[in-house]
Amino acid sequence: MSHLITDAATFAADAIDGFVAANPRYVRRVDGGVVRSTVIPRGRVALVVGGGSGHYPAFAGVVGPGLAAGAVCGNIFASPATGQVSRVARAVERGAGVLLSYGNYAGDVLQFGQAEERLRGEGYDVRTVVVTDDIASAPASERHRRRGIAGDLTVFKIAGAAAEAGLSLDEVERLARLANERTRSLGVAFSGCTLPGADAPLFTVEAGMMAVGLGIHGEPGLEDLPAPTARGLAELLVSRLLAELPDGVDQARGSRAVVLLNGLGTFKYEELFTVFGAVASELETAGVDVVDAVCGELVTSLDMSGVSLTLLWVTDELAELWVAPADSPAFRRSAIDAEIDDAAIEVADVATGAAGEVDDAEQQRAAASALDLLRTAHAAIIEGAEEFGRIDAVAGDGDHGIGMSRGVTGALAAGERVVAQGGGIVRLLAESGEAWSEHGGGTSGALWGMALASAGTSIAADRTESAAGAGAADAAPDARAVARAVAAALAGVQRLGKAEVGDKTLIDAFAPFAVELMSAVDRGETLAAAWSRAADAAQAAADATAQLEPALGRARTHARRSLGHPDAGAVSFARIVTAVGQSLQA
Template sequence: MTWIFNRPADFAKEMVAGFVNAHASLVRQVPGGVVRNTQSRPGSVAVVVGGGSGHYPAFAGLVGQGLAHGAAMGNLFASPSAQQICSVARAASNGGGVLLAFGNYAGDVLHFGLACERLRAEGIPCETIAITDDISSATLAEKEKRRGVAGDLVVFKAAAAAAERGDSLAEVLAVARRANARTRTLGLAFAGCTLPGAERPLFSLPEGLMGFGMGIHGEPGINDLPIPNADSLAEMLTDALLQEIPSEVAAVPGARVAVIVNGLGAVKYEELFVLWHYVEPRLKAAGVTIADVQVGEFVTSFNMAGLSLTLVWLDEALEALWLAPACAPAFHRGSAIVHRPLPADRHELAVEPTVRQGSAASREAAECVMHILNAVEENILANADELGRIDAIAGDGDHGIGMSRGVSAARRAAEQAWRQGAGVGSLLQRAADAWADEAGGTSGAIWGVILNTLGTALGDEERPDAKSVAQAVAQACAGVMAFGKAKPGDKTLVDVLSPFSEALREAAENLPLAAAWQRAAEVAQQSAQRTAQLVPKIGRARPLAERSLGTPDAGAVSLAMIIVTTGDRLQAAVPVQQDRENVCL
């Protein structure tokens, strides 16, 4: 149950505003998140962390001297958009480049990857690291698929300490990778969290059982087990973690470790201390030297009843970085760091870039896109409940809500750009940023990729025709597959986008745009229905793969719906444009 909120949709925004007000001497708010309100070493690397809201102290509470330079935050449990991440990174930049650090979740990987490319294009050196400390989420052989949980703190702290002492971007990235490779976490939950305005928890467990290995959003763990006493629980967690020693560690006896006992939101500190009381002797019995222990809340899951145990297998260099001083709203370490307020001129935010004016032909195409977006929005809103129902079969059921938020935001941003004289390329790029920004999550990132790629390819000068649109769609398909790592057969929207792109390319050789699109749209519809015979191989639905057999993928269905609606609008424009060889997009 959540008691203190106004409108649920405003909760994350109001939370950030209150947090910044309470910690104004250390942090300030910028579009997309928060950054230090104190001076950093000129020319140093900026460590920008982030993810969805609902995990406090991660991520905003870990911004400060000796820790992160900025935090980009999306809505509750939704990744921040590439636009938000770039905004925070620009404000946090000190001239030495930016390291983007985040948990290994599909939406975060997509959005932070897009932001990295965008920052590099602007001349800001940038690298990324996806944290993978949760041993329950994938086998050691597939450790790159593991989730980032409480180990986020370890990587953030080590990387930030390296940046603080003046390491280069390459050196800071190497430190972050070493910290990630030496960190292992295992968590569990007794009950799910309830988000503001929700009538029930995100998940529930049978009476007397716990989800052993469960993730910080309620993702499935290893299995459901009877809740043991504190001694047995400490044994289960400690033994599991000691069974997987990083390859860099020569032997357990004599190894030095840092330990984090992390509460996920509703388990009290007193209970965490009881757990540590039983964990500590087990580690000593294994021959481990405990260099440091942190007990408290560091990466939470709103008000989830759960906890996690983290072991950081230290080397001499990593231990020095972990123990280095830090002063952030939610994490203090060592003697006080002298921090000087940021000069007033650094508070000024970059002005929103002006809309690039399109040629007459491109503006006419932009008007056509506006008609398409209006129709797409109407169709998505009308089918949001059904999209949610399909998604709930093996996912979290929020696809309809996310698509509704995204398409409405895209339509509003596009209309504003169109009224300012944007060509079709700039209009699509504005729509892309708005969609990704508002929708968040994996689908928001993917639609950001699709629309941004289309906008870049079509530009603001030429009138789009069948071949140029087909080429743009092909580039968008390649971009989605590159960023999302999905391929045909994985039961994602790629199973529609890829055959649609190929069909459009073939049809565009002999047909004008409207007719070519209509022909390819038939392929898209058929492809969406065929996803019912697939099982998901990536994403949150993967652990519940068999449950989705017989039901099409929600993302594939919504993409096909948009493709068909676009085709209908293009066909409707043909009589008006019948004297032209090609119809505007």
């Protein structure tokens, strides 16, 4: 938070104004908060929610058909005032009364409570359902003292759907209260949040620790534990929520729940999804039937890092209201009717060769030799992976080591499969190349996959030629065939990657390697000697890439930072061919 220069005095109001400007189809601004910009029919109960700002989508984000009629927006982390609540309520009352609903915090209770009195004094029928879902904030015996956190959403959704269905205020109140009775949440936090314009966080959580039950404004929780795995976190949250089932829910007799997994601000989506996967699996093990789920940011705390799990234990009535259509800026249940496709999907990879015909013995021997070299390359890459990553982190996204490791591991497995099946060198190179690309991903996966595949194609062509009688039987042609295959691999990589020598890519090492190998073989050197000489050239060229300006075309490069550092792709190339050269000489 607070990346911009911010005036704390106007920040909350500016944020609401901007929110309204971005969402005119949903909301319009009134003094005190926002109300639906769409028609609310006469005779419909008005759900008015609210609280402090800083919790978006709570509260302005859930205004719209099927949800809240209006949201009262206080300052950052501060309850709105009585007058604000009253004005928002008056703006949306349509003759059927108002349900006020908000999280159970002292300031909100005071201000909304005074507003309720005031509105009643003006002749409106007004009820209140305070959300108390946070099991960490008070024992079960004192549920009325518990805070409201992400369970706000389940109560609001049920109440909003009941209002949208045209139910009376009595009914809307009853259902909202039932939803609150059946909603339980527990959250954990990993870091605090910083108020707009502030220099330091409002509170902190010790690094590497997780504060269980810490409130969304830093209120005290239950205990501090070391940060767990996704699975460990899911076990903790699910087990504690299952330990306190609402009246009428019997886990053993089949219980159904709506599941909300809420990110608090900087616990981002991908990590949140890993936790959700573990939560779903824990709930399945516990025999809970998940009626529906929402996994995202629902009730945040500015830039706080944390996650909360909410379970709404549904009755048939609640389940129906939960899935009813709703449309608000941040939470929607679609009215688009899309049928689930339960046909099996065929995604087998047509291009990946199944066990082909068995190749001849010479081809098999060549495949076995190539597999040995692939093992050498594998060992060299695994050993160098961390260093490749470090070099890449200077100029790129630091994943060159892990990408190369994944790629060569996949390639080696494919090669071993081919050899075990009696395949020859051409099939080995084709399938290892495919696997390298597949497992490595990214640019390096594509390029190394292409290199192997192109080498295979060259050898296949040589074999055809040789079968036609043009080849000789002595050792020299083998070395020349290898040199030609390397040249073909280089050509393939250049065709695919479109890089030239001097662009600060692996081509800078690959090109001198291929040239030196060819000329040494042409001079009659053995393959092992020629390869080692070429590897030395590759290494020198890789080192020299430190002096090069980065290639313009490499969109993922930190151009400015890579000056003075070698290119990771060239370094890993040189390392691999050097290791292979040593293996050939042994």
